[in-house]
Each structure stands twice: as structure tokens, then as C-alpha cells.
Amino acid sequence: MIAKRRYGTHVFLIVMSAMWLLPLLWTLYTSLRPKAATDRYGYWSLRGPFNLHNFTDAWTQGSLPTYFVNSIYITVPSVLLTLGLASMMAFAVSRFTWKFNVTLLIMFTAGNMLPPQVLAAPLFEMFKHTPLPYSLSTSGSLLDTYYAVIAVEVAFQLGFCTFVLSNYMKALPSELTEAALVDGASVWRQYSRIIMPLSRPALAALGTLQVIWLYNDFFWPLLFIQTGARLPITTGVNSLQGQFLMNYNLIAAGATITVIPTLVIYLALQRHFVAGLTLGASKG
Amino acid sequence: MTQTITAAAAPTKPVARTRARRVRRLTGRDRIVLAFMVGVPTLIQAVLIWIPTLLSIGLSFTRWNGLAVSDIRPAGLTNYRFAVKDYPPFWPAVEHNLIWLGFLALVATPIGLLLAVLLDQNIRGSRIYQSIFFTPVMLSLVLVGIIWQLIYARDEGLLNNVLGTAGHPNAVDWFGDPHVNLWAALVATAWRHAGYIMVLYLAGLKGIDPSLREAAAIDGANARQTFFRVVFPAMRPINIVVVVITLIEALRAFDIVYVINHGTNGLELLSVLVIQNLVGEGQVIGVGSALAVILLVVSLIPIVTYLIRTFRRADG
Numbered sequence: 094m095i096a097k098r099r100y101g102t103h104v105f106l107i108v109m110s111a112m113w114l115l116p117l118l119w120t121l122y123t124s125l126r127p128k129a130a131t132d133r134y135g136y137w138s139l140r141g142p143f144n145l146h147n148f149t150d151a152w153t154q155g156s157l158p159t160y161f162v163n164s165i166y167i168t169v170p171s172v173l174l175t176l177g178l179a180s181m182m183a184f185a186v187s188r189f190t191w192k193f194n195v196t197l198l199i200m201f202t203a204g205n206m207l208p209p210q211v212l213a214a215p216l217f218e219m220f221k222h223t224p225l226p227y228s229l230s231t232s233g234s235l236l237d238t239y240y241a242v243i244a245v246e247v248a249f250q251l252g253f254c255t256f257v258l259s260n261y262m263k264a265l266p267s268e269l270t271e272a273a274l275v276d277g278a279s280v281w282r283q284y285s286r287i288i289m290p291l292s293r294p295a296l297a298a299l300g301t302l303q304v305i306w307l308y309n310d311f312f313w314p315l316l317f318i319q320t321g322a323r324l325p326i327t328t329g330v331n332s333l334q335g336q337f338l339m340n341y342n343l344i345a346a347g348a349t350i351t352v353i354p355t356l357v358i359y360l361a362l363q364r365h366f367v368a369g370l371t372l373g374a375s376k377g
Numbered sequence: 378m379t380q381t382i383t384a385a386a387a388p389t390k391p392v393a394r395t396r397a398r399r400v401r402r403l404t405g406r407d408r409i410v411l412a413f414m415v416g417v418p419t420l421i422q423a424v425l426i427w428i429p430t431l432l433s434i435g436l437s438f439t440r441w442n443g444l445a446v447s448d449i450r451p452a453g454l455t456n457y458r459f460a461v462k463d464y465p466p467f468w469p470a471v472e473h474n475l476i477w478l479g480f481l482a483l484v485a486t487p488i489g490l491l492l493a494v495l496l497d498q499n500i501r502g503s504r505i506y507q508s509i510f511f512t513p514v515m516l517s518l519v520l521v522g523i524i525w526q527l528i529y530a531r532d533e534g535l536l537n538n539v540l541g542t543a544g545h546p547n548a549v550d551w552f553g554d555p556h557v558n559l560w561a562a563l564v565a566t567a568w569r570h571a572g573y574i575m576v577l578y579l580a581g582l583k584g585i586d587p588s589l590r591e592a593a594a595i596d597g598a599n600a601r602q603t604f605f606r607v608v609f610p611a612m613r614p615i616n617i618v619v620v621v622i623t624l625i626e627a628l629r630a631f632d633i634v635y636v637i638n639h640g641t642n643g644l645e646l647l648s649v650l651v652i653q654n655l656v657g658e659g660q661v662i663g664v665g666s667a668l669a670v671i672l673l674v675v676s677l678i679p680i681v682t683y684l685i686r687t688f689r690r691a692d693g
Contacts, residue, residue, distance in 0.1 A: 104497060106492075106496075106500075109512070110509045114511055116524050116525060116568070117512065117524070119528060120527055123527055131431075131533075135538070136534070136535070136538060137539070137543065173564075178417060178421065179418065180417045182414065182415060182419070185411055185414045185415045197419060199684055201418075201422060202684060203680055204689075206676070206683070207430065207673065207676060207677055208625075208629045208648055208672055208673075210651040210669060210672060211430060211651075211670075211676070212429040212433065213651060213665075213669070214432075214436060214651075214665055214666050214669065215429035215430075215433050215436065218508030218662070219432075222446065244425060247625050248426050249425075249426070251418055252426075279404075280403065280407040280411050280414075281407075281410050305515055308517075309518075309519075309520075311518065311519045311632045312631060312632065316652075316656075327517045327519050330519060330520070330523070333523075336512055339434075341526075341527055341533050344490065344526070345527055348520055352516060355515045359512075359515045366515070367511070369678075370573070370577070371576060
């Protein structure tokens with residue numbers, strides 16, 4: 094291609110990039126300056142000192158380690174369950190034809206697109222009125238437990254993952270499983286030995302996407318978890334705003350720490366993440 | 378992606394027949410396995426998505442304080458009448474949701490499309506630009522709210538410091554002033570939304586058959602004509618997905634306004650009003666459910682449109 098008129102494009106893109114990076118760089122910059130320095134010189138100033146004290150303070154005072162561990166408790170089982178169940182459902186609807194398979198797939202897809210707030214009241218009341226022994230739940234019900242959050246996260250993501258995986262599995266040649274069937278392979282064997290290994294790219298993309306989405310989810314833990322020490326990081330980090338009142342340096346440090354895990358996943362698995370986002374859309 | 382659709386659509390009839398036969402041919406044990414594979418996910422969907430949706434509709438016609446199930450009383454259309462006529466934040470919330478949709482559709486989504494079109498050309502550093510615009514997409518809207526608070530804060534924020542108004546008594550509190558905070562929140566939302574749309578359109582543009590552009594060039598079309606008359610219409614499947622995503626994001630908007638001020642004082646949205654009526658002291662589940670049903674009915678428009686388009690084609 095010819096390089097004509099590319100200067101204008103570059104100038105525009107550089108200006109836009111600067112605008113896009115500015116909030117992130119400002120957050121990082123604020124977090125590196127001690128409160129004393131900003132009190133003295135104002136936030137809009139290049140005067141030092143610069144150090145990592147805000148990070149250590151936010152880490153210890155803001156109970157961030159607890160929030161991180163809680164996020165793992167919710168995210169890991171949710172993603173594994175979602176992918177396991179969605180792949181089974183997708184396998185059944187895409188490799189076999191039976192009466193309601195398309196109807197069910199439509200219902201699954203629709204469920205994922207609803208605003209979560211539509212389901213909030215009934216789910217909250219259902220969980221409140223489901224008794225659990227106190228050995229399993231301090232509230233005596235499903236409220237304030239990870240089971241509740243995990244169950245709803247799985248149910249909500251199941252639709253999207255089933256939709257994406259069924260499209261993927263439908264595109265795999267049907268001779269593969271037919272040959273296996275002739276050899277006498279059971280349904281379970283076809284699923285676990287043939288279809289699942291071949292679906293690895295889609296599973297990797299969805300897995301990466303789901304980890305980031307569930308880590309970022311705010312609403313369901315907000316609704317179901319009442320004990321502050323049980324909140325996952327995304328819901329918990331919001332409470333830093335109240336806790337570190339007006340100490341924007343500490344808030345900035347807390348925000349920066351919270352970004353780090355997603356940033357690591359994104360940088361390591363960027364290809365999968367982007368693939369996951371477009372997988373769902375490519376079959377419009 | 379177009380290939381997948383055509384490939385899947387062409388042999389549908391014979392494949393369907395052989396597969397249908399195949400189910401009947403299965404052994405008893407295989408049928409049990411298959412029933413389990415379908416049954417467990419379906420049960421989860423039914424109990425945690427479909428039944429709660431129906432319960433929401435049911436509860437919207439009742440009066441209930443959320444304590445004992447036996448306290449539920451029928452209330453007819455009272456909750457709807459109250460929400461529409463006597464509940465002060467209702468119409469502001471509807472207006473804000475519409476503004477939200479308008480801003481995403483007319484500003485944020487076109488920015489995403491523009492970035493995708495510019496980056497789809499083989500320009501130097503395209504990958505770096507893409508990574509920069511994409512970074513906000515992996516942040517939660519909670520973090521987006523917190524990060525922009527650092528920009529918008531009245532005395533401490535970057536914006537007022539750059540404008541030179543920080544510290545003045547008449548400095549704008551961007552997230553606090555009910556006349557501007559909706560727009561401030563929308564700018565922050567657009568920061569994330571545009572990157573998402575960019576990624577979708579980049580995938581769409583890669584799927585365009587290069588011969589289409591060549592044919593347009595031979596016919597003497599300039600770049601603008603080629604894009605608007607040839608490339609953009611050819612991306613119809615992606616365009617539909619983007620329209621649906623934009624509509625649904627506008628209806629689902631919740632996290633960011635909740636983080637800013639719990640969706641009050643200029644930031645009322647339907648989704649937030651639902652939650653405000655369900656939790657806290659003045660628990661009025663009937664009214665909250667009526668609002669949820671209004672939100673549900675509006676959401677069903679893009680959802681059903683999308684499903685019809687998607688599955689009509691998949692069935693061939």
C-alpha cells in the first residue's frame with residue numbers, strides 16, 4: 094500500500110491513544126505520590142517524593158489480600174463448572190438432533206442477555222428462604238454464601254458459552270463422531286475423547302474471557318454477600334472509596350493493584366481473550 | 378464466519394435425517410448419558426433464570442414486604458400505576474436510559490467503528506494502538522468509575538486542575554453535579570465501550586472478501602464510497618451484533634452509576650431503581666418487580682430480534 098495521507102491518520106491515532114492512556118497513567122502517577130506530597134503541592138504537580146507506600150498501605154489497610162482470595166474462591170469453580178456444563182449441553186445440541194434442541198438453545202441464549210436486575214428479587218428471596226445448616230452457612234440460608242454467587246454466575250454464563258461452543262462443535266465434521274460410533278464408541282467417549290480435544294481453541298478463548306468477566310463481576314456478589322470480609326475484589330474495592338475517604342492516593346493504589354491480575358491475564362492470553370469476544374459475535 | 382453459516386446451512390436436510398436416526402439408534406446407557414448432559418444445564422437454567430423471570434412477573438402484581446411467603450397479597454396493577462404516576466425518579470430514569478442509549482449509539486459506537494477502520498489498514502504500530510484502545514475493555518466498570526473519579530474530583534481531579542478551576546468555589550464537581558454527572562459517566566463508559574466495538578469491527582473487517590474492495594476500486598469508487606456502499610453493508614452480521622450489544626449495554630448499565638453515587642441525584646437508571654426498591658429499609662418488592670418487568674419487556678425487543686435473526690439462519 095502507498096503511504097499517502099497516513100500522517101493525518103497517525104496524528105489522530107496518537108491523540109486518541111494519549112486520551113485513552115491518560116486516565117490510566119494519571120491513576121498510576123497519583124498512586125506513586127505520598128498523600129503528604131499531594132497535600133503540600135496539590136495533585137497537579139510534578140514534585141516528589143515518589144514511592145510505593147500507598148501500595149503497601151492499601152494492601153494491608155484495605156483487606157485486599159482477603160478480597161483476592163475470595164475472588165479466586167468464586168472465579169475458579171464458576172469458570173470450570175460453566176465450561177464443563179456448557180460443553181456437555183453444546184455437544185448434545187450440536188451433534189444430535191432431537192425434538193427440542195433448537196428451542197432449548199434459544200432459551201439458553203436468551204437467558205444470558207437479560208439484565209441481571211430483572212432476576213434480582215426472586216433470586217434473593219429464593220436464597221433467603223432456602224435453609225442451610227449453620228455448619229455450611231453462617232446466615233442459615235443460601236444468602237451470604239459463595240454457593241449462591243457461584244450458582245448464579247454459572248447459570249448466567251451458561252447460555253453464552255453453550256451458544257458459542259455449539260456453533261464451534263457444529264462446524265466440526267460429522268464423520269468424526271460417525272466413525273467413532275461405527276467403532277462402538279459410547280456417547281461419553283465421543284464427547285471426552287473426540288469433541289472436547291478438538292474444541293480446545295474455543296475452550297481456551299472462552300475460559301480466558303470468563304475468568305476476566307467473573308473477576309470483574311460486581312452485581313451478584315453485591316446482591317448476595319453481606320459480610321464485608323467475604324466480598325470478592327471487584328465488589329470489595331468499591332468499599333475502599335468509603336474507607337479511604339478523600340485519600341485519592343490510596344484509592345489510586347488500590348485500583349492499580351486490582352488491575353494487575355487482569356493485566357497479567359490479558360498480556361499473557363490476549364489472543365484468546367480477543368478471540369473469545371469475537372467468537373460470540375462472529376455468528377450473527 | 379460467513380463460510381461457517383453457508384457450510385452449516387447447505388447440508389442441513391440430509392444431516393438432520395441421519396442424525397435423527399442416530400438418536401434412535403443409541404443404546405440405553407448412551408441415552409442416559411445424553412439425558413444427563415442436557416438435563417443438568419437445563420435444570421440450572423430453569424431454576425436460576427427462567428423461573429425467577431416468571432416469579433418477577435408474578436411478584437409485580439403483589440404487595441409484599443419480603444418476610445414470610447404467606448404475607449404476599451395480590452395488588453393488581455397498583456405497583457405499575459404507582460411506578461409510572463407517583464414514583465418521582467421513574468421518568469428521569471427512563472430519560473437517562475434513553476440518553477445512555479443515544480450516546481452509546483451516536484458517539485461511542487461510531488468511535489469504535491472509526492478506530493477499527495483506521496487500524497484495519499496496514500499502518501505501522503497498528504497492534505500497539507489496538508492494545509491501547511482495548512485496555513479499558515478488560516477493566517470492570519467499578520474500576521472505570523474509580524479511575525474516572527480521580528479525573529473528575531472537584532479539587533483533586535485532573536480535569537479541573539488542567540482547566541485551572543480546581544480549588545475555586547464555583548469549580549464543577551463532575552460526578553456530583555446533577556446537571557453534568559450523567560454526561561461525565563457516559564464519557565467514562567464510552568472509554569470502555571469504544572474499544573469493545575473496535576475489536577468486533579476489526580474481526581468483521583478481516584472477514585470481508587478482498588475482491589469486493591478490488592471490484593469497487595476497478596469501478597472507480599473512492600475510499601469513502603467503497604466503505605459506505607460496499608464494506609459496511611457487507612458487515613451486516615457484525616452490524617446486527619453491535620446494535621444488539623449497544624442496546625443491551627444501555628439497558629444493563631448499572632455498575633458505574635452505582636459506584637459513583639448509588640444511582641441517585643442525576644444518575645437514576647431503571648436498573649438501579651429496581652435494586653433501590655429491593656434492598657434497604659423501604660423494601661417494596663412489588664414496585665421493584667414492576668420496574669424489573671418494565672425493564673424485561675424493553676430488553677426483550679433487542680433479544681428477540683437477535684434470536685430470530687440468528688436462529689432462522691442457523692436452521693437454514
